[in-house]
Amino acid sequence: MAGSPSRHTTEPGVTGDDNPQDSESTGFAGWLDARLPVISAFRNEYIRFPMPRSLNALWTVGAMLTVVLVLMLLSGLALAMNYTPTAAGAFASVEAIERRLPAGWLLRSMHMTGASLFLAALYVHLFRGLYYGSYKAPREILWIIGVALLAMVMVTAFAGYVLPWGQMSYWGADVAGKAVGAVPGIGPFLERLFLGGDQPGDVTLHHLFVLHFTLAFGIVGVVGLHVAALHVAGPGNPTGIPAKEPEQTLPFHPYFTVKDGLGLVVFAILFAAVLFFLPGLISEPENYRPANPMHTPTDIEPEWYFLPFYGILQSIPSKFGGLVVSVGAILLLFLTPWLDTSPIRSARNRPVYRIGMIALVVAFVLLGFAGKHHVEGAWLYVGQLATLYYYLHFLVLMPLVSRRENAALAYGSALRVGDAP
Ligand code: HEM
Ligand code: HEM
Structure with a gap:
C-alpha cells in the first residue's frame, strides 16, 4: 500500500531462524x-x-x-x-x-x-x-x-x-x-x-x-x-x-x-x-x-428499492424489451469507467456533467414514482422519458462531455507549451 511502512523486516540472505521480528511489536x-x-x-x-x-x-x-x-x-x-x-x-x-x-x-x-x-x-x-x-x-x-x-x-x-x-x-x-x-x-x-x-x-x-x-x-x-x-x-x-x-x-x-x-x-x-x-x-x-x-x-408492487427498475421494466411495451432495458440499466454501470474518459474526476469541477448528474438523480427518482404508479397515463411518458435520459446520460452525455473536457485540456496544455519562452 502506498505510504505504508514496509512490513518485511527480513534482510536478504538471513535465514528464518535469525529473522529480526517486527521492530514495533515485542x-x-x-x-x-x-x-x-x-x-x-x-x-x-x-x-x-x-x-x-x-x-x-x-x-x-x-x-x-x-x-x-x-x-x-x-x-x-x-x-x-x-x-x-x-x-x-x-x-x-x-x-x-x-x-x-x-x-x-x-x-x-x-x-x-x-x-x-x-x-x-x-x-x-x-x-x-x-x-x-x-x-x-x-x-x-x-x-x-x-x-x-x-x-x-x-x-x-x-x-x-x-x-x-x-x-x-x-x-x-x-x-x-x-x-x-x-x-x-x-x-x-x-x-x-x-x-x-x-x-x-x-x-x-x-x-x-x-x-x-x-x-x-x-x-x-x-x-x-x-x-x-x-x-x-x-x-x-x-x-x-x-x-x-x-x-x-x-x-x-x-x-x-x-x-x-x-x-x-x-x-x-x-x-x-x-x-x-x-x-x-x-x-x-x-x-x-x-x-x-x-x-x-x-x-x-415490489419493495421501494426495486421501483426505479420496475418503472423501466414497465415503460417498455414489450415484456422481453422491458427485461433487457431494466437489466441493461445495471449492466451500463459496469461500463462507466470506460464511458467517462475525462481526466477530471469530481463533478464539482465539471459544470456540464454536474447538471447531467442532477438530472440522473431526478430521472431515477421519477422512475421510482412511475414504477409505483404502474406506469399508466401520464406516468407512461414520465417513465419513458426518464428511461431515455438514464441511457442518454451514460451513452451520450458521459462520452461527449469527456471529449469536450479532453479537448479543452489538450488545448490548455498546448497554450501553456506555446506560451513557454
Ligand atoms: C445481504 C444480506 C441480506 C439481505 C439484504 C436480506 C434481505 C431479506 C429480506 C428483504 C427479507 C424479507 C423480509 C420480509 O419482508 O419479511 C428477508 C427474509 C429472510 N431472510 Fe434475509 N437477508 C440477508 C441475509 C440473510 C441471511 C444471511 C440469512 C440466513 C442465514 C437470512 C435469512 C432470512 C430468512 C429466514 C427470511 C424469512 C423470514 C422473514 O421474512 O423475516 N437472510 N431477508
Ligand atoms: C455491500 C455493499 C458495499 C459495501 C459493504 C461497501 C463498502 C465500502 C467501503 C467500506 C468503502 C470505503 C469507505 C467509503 O468510501 O465510503 C467503499 C468505497 C467505495 N465503494 Fe463500496 N461498498 C459496497 C457497495 C458498493 C457499490 C454498489 C459501489 C458502486 C457501484 C461501490 C463503489 C465504491 C467505490 C468507487 C469506493 C471508493 C470511493 C472513493 O474513495 O473514492 N461500493 N465501499
Missing part, C-alpha cells in the same frame, strides 16, 4: 507477527492508513454498509433457525417468529428495516461514486466489484422477500418467473428452472431460500475484495485531486474512526426511528396475508 505479538503479519497489517491498513483530510460525510456510508451487512447476517441466521422453507409452513413460521419467539418481532423488523436501509445506503454510495468520479483509473476494479455487490444485494433482497410467502411474496415470484419466461427461445426453460414447476411453490421457495443465504455470505467475500481493491488505490476525495502529500492526509485512527463512528450513530438513530416509530413505512400490508394462488392482488 513479546508474543512480535513473535506472532513475524510468522503471520496480522498485527502489522492491522496497523498499516487501519490504524495508520492515510486518508485524505478533505473527505466529507458521504465517505462514511461504506462503514454503514459494512455494519448493516453484519447485522443482516446475524439477524438472518437467527431467523433461519426458526423458519420453515416450505409453501405450507413458511407463512406460519414467520407468524410464529413474530408472535411466539421471544423478541422475534424485533428480530424480524431488524432484518426487514436493515434490508431497506441497506439498499438506501447502497444507492447513496453508488451516486456518490458517480458524482465524484470514484470509478476512474485506478479504481475501475473497485467500481466493478461495487456494481457486482449491488446486483448481489438486489437478488438477495428479492429472494428474501419471497420467503415469508405472503401475497406479495407469491405474486412477486410469479411476475419474476414470467419476466424470465419472456426471454426468446430459452425463456420457458428458465422459467421452469426458476419456479421448479408451472407456478411458484415448494421448489421455488427452496431455490430462493438457498440462494438467499448463500448469496448473503458470498457478499461478505466480495466486500473483502472491494475493500482490498480500495486499499490498493487508496480512497478518492471530493475535490477529485489526489491527496499525495503527507500534509493532505491523516491516519485513519483516531480521526476517521471517530468520523465513521459519528456517521454510524446517526445511522443507528435513523434505523431505530424506522424500526420503532415508522414500521409501516417499509412493510406492505398485503404481505401479511398468506399466499393465495387463486387471488391476484389488485396492486402487485
Whole structure:
C-alpha cells in the first residue's frame, strides 16, 4: 500500500531462524507477527492508513454498509433457525417468529428495516461514486466489484422477500418467473428452472431460500475484495485531486474512526426511528396475508428499492424489451469507467456533467414514482422519458462531455507549451 511502512523486516540472505521480528511489536505479538503479519497489517491498513483530510460525510456510508451487512447476517441466521422453507409452513413460521419467539418481532423488523436501509445506503454510495468520479483509473476494479455487490444485494433482497410467502411474496415470484419466461427461445426453460414447476411453490421457495443465504455470505467475500481493491488505490476525495502529500492526509485512527463512528450513530438513530416509530413505512400490508394462488392482488408492487427498475421494466411495451432495458440499466454501470474518459474526476469541477448528474438523480427518482404508479397515463411518458435520459446520460452525455473536457485540456496544455519562452 502506498505510504505504508514496509512490513518485511527480513534482510536478504538471513535465514528464518535469525529473522529480526517486527521492530514495533515485542513479546508474543512480535513473535506472532513475524510468522503471520496480522498485527502489522492491522496497523498499516487501519490504524495508520492515510486518508485524505478533505473527505466529507458521504465517505462514511461504506462503514454503514459494512455494519448493516453484519447485522443482516446475524439477524438472518437467527431467523433461519426458526423458519420453515416450505409453501405450507413458511407463512406460519414467520407468524410464529413474530408472535411466539421471544423478541422475534424485533428480530424480524431488524432484518426487514436493515434490508431497506441497506439498499438506501447502497444507492447513496453508488451516486456518490458517480458524482465524484470514484470509478476512474485506478479504481475501475473497485467500481466493478461495487456494481457486482449491488446486483448481489438486489437478488438477495428479492429472494428474501419471497420467503415469508405472503401475497406479495407469491405474486412477486410469479411476475419474476414470467419476466424470465419472456426471454426468446430459452425463456420457458428458465422459467421452469426458476419456479421448479408451472407456478411458484415448494421448489421455488427452496431455490430462493438457498440462494438467499448463500448469496448473503458470498457478499461478505466480495466486500473483502472491494475493500482490498480500495486499499490498493487508496480512497478518492471530493475535490477529485489526489491527496499525495503527507500534509493532505491523516491516519485513519483516531480521526476517521471517530468520523465513521459519528456517521454510524446517526445511522443507528435513523434505523431505530424506522424500526420503532415508522414500521409501516417499509412493510406492505398485503404481505401479511398468506399466499393465495387463486387471488391476484389488485396492486402487485415490489419493495421501494426495486421501483426505479420496475418503472423501466414497465415503460417498455414489450415484456422481453422491458427485461433487457431494466437489466441493461445495471449492466451500463459496469461500463462507466470506460464511458467517462475525462481526466477530471469530481463533478464539482465539471459544470456540464454536474447538471447531467442532477438530472440522473431526478430521472431515477421519477422512475421510482412511475414504477409505483404502474406506469399508466401520464406516468407512461414520465417513465419513458426518464428511461431515455438514464441511457442518454451514460451513452451520450458521459462520452461527449469527456471529449469536450479532453479537448479543452489538450488545448490548455498546448497554450501553456506555446506560451513557454
Ligand atoms: C445481504 C444480506 C441480506 C439481505 C439484504 C436480506 C434481505 C431479506 C429480506 C428483504 C427479507 C424479507 C423480509 C420480509 O419482508 O419479511 C428477508 C427474509 C429472510 N431472510 Fe434475509 N437477508 C440477508 C441475509 C440473510 C441471511 C444471511 C440469512 C440466513 C442465514 C437470512 C435469512 C432470512 C430468512 C429466514 C427470511 C424469512 C423470514 C422473514 O421474512 O423475516 N437472510 N431477508
Ligand atoms: C455491500 C455493499 C458495499 C459495501 C459493504 C461497501 C463498502 C465500502 C467501503 C467500506 C468503502 C470505503 C469507505 C467509503 O468510501 O465510503 C467503499 C468505497 C467505495 N465503494 Fe463500496 N461498498 C459496497 C457497495 C458498493 C457499490 C454498489 C459501489 C458502486 C457501484 C461501490 C463503489 C465504491 C467505490 C468507487 C469506493 C471508493 C470511493 C472513493 O474513495 O473514492 N461500493 N465501499
